[in-house]
Amino acid sequence: MAGGIRESGGDDLQENHEINVTPFIDVMLVLLIIFMVAAPLATVDINVDLPGSTASATPRPDEPLFLTLKRDLSLAVGNDPVQRASFGATIDRLTEGNKDTRVYLRADRAVDYGQVMEVMNLLRSSGYLKVALVGLDGASSASAAGSAPAAQ
Numbered sequence: 001m002a003g004g005i006r007e008s009g010g011d012d013l014q015e016n017h018e019i020n021v022t023p024f025i026d027v028m029l030v031l032l033i034i035f036m037v038a039a040p041l042a043t044v045d046i047n048v049d050l051p052g053s054t055a056s057a058t059p060r061p062d063e064p065l066f067l068t069l070k071r072d073l074s075l076a077v078g079n080d081p082v083q084r085a086s087f088g089a090t091i092d093r094l095t096e097g098n099k100d101t102r103v104y105l106r107a108d109r110a111v112d113y114g115q116v117m118e119v120m121n122l123l124r125s126s127g128y129l130k131v132a133l134v135g136l137d138g139a140s141s142a143s144a145a146g147s148a149p150a151a152q
Helices: 022-042 087-095 113-126 138-147
Strands: 065-069 075-077 080-082 103-107 131-133
Touching: 065 087, 065 113, 075 087, 080 087, 087 113, 103 113
Parallel strands: 065 103, 103 131
Antiparallel strands: 065 075, 075 080
16 A cells, blocks of 8 residues: 555655555556457468478568468568569568568468469569469378389
8 A cells, every 4th residue: 555544643744665566467467468469460361272382481570571462473572462563662661671671471282383474574673583482281291202103
């Protein structure tokens, strides 16, 4: 309690040296709720059937730039769809013109290899040479490789 009961009848007030923690706890609970609501909004929510990979994972930067090539050959940067005609200007705006930004390219498994190369050429013509390909962990790639017909 912040105040104390006076035993003497004088006008002198006694100093209280206790810390009131209740406002601090209230602020912390509000911040916790804000971050719990905001955290799921910071993820990429485009469904893509990614191929598998056995390569070791590299550490992700704080704010990765994902470029997604969907099954219908449409492009998306993050969660926003992008037209191929305005691709260069859009990616320059998102990276603030930093051509050294690593672009993580996600392509659906059903997309033809030539289409993936076309998107990589779009990146190269826009000046972005650091491209990382995104895939699933090795466990799913082993099952996909087992179902593929053997070449003779």
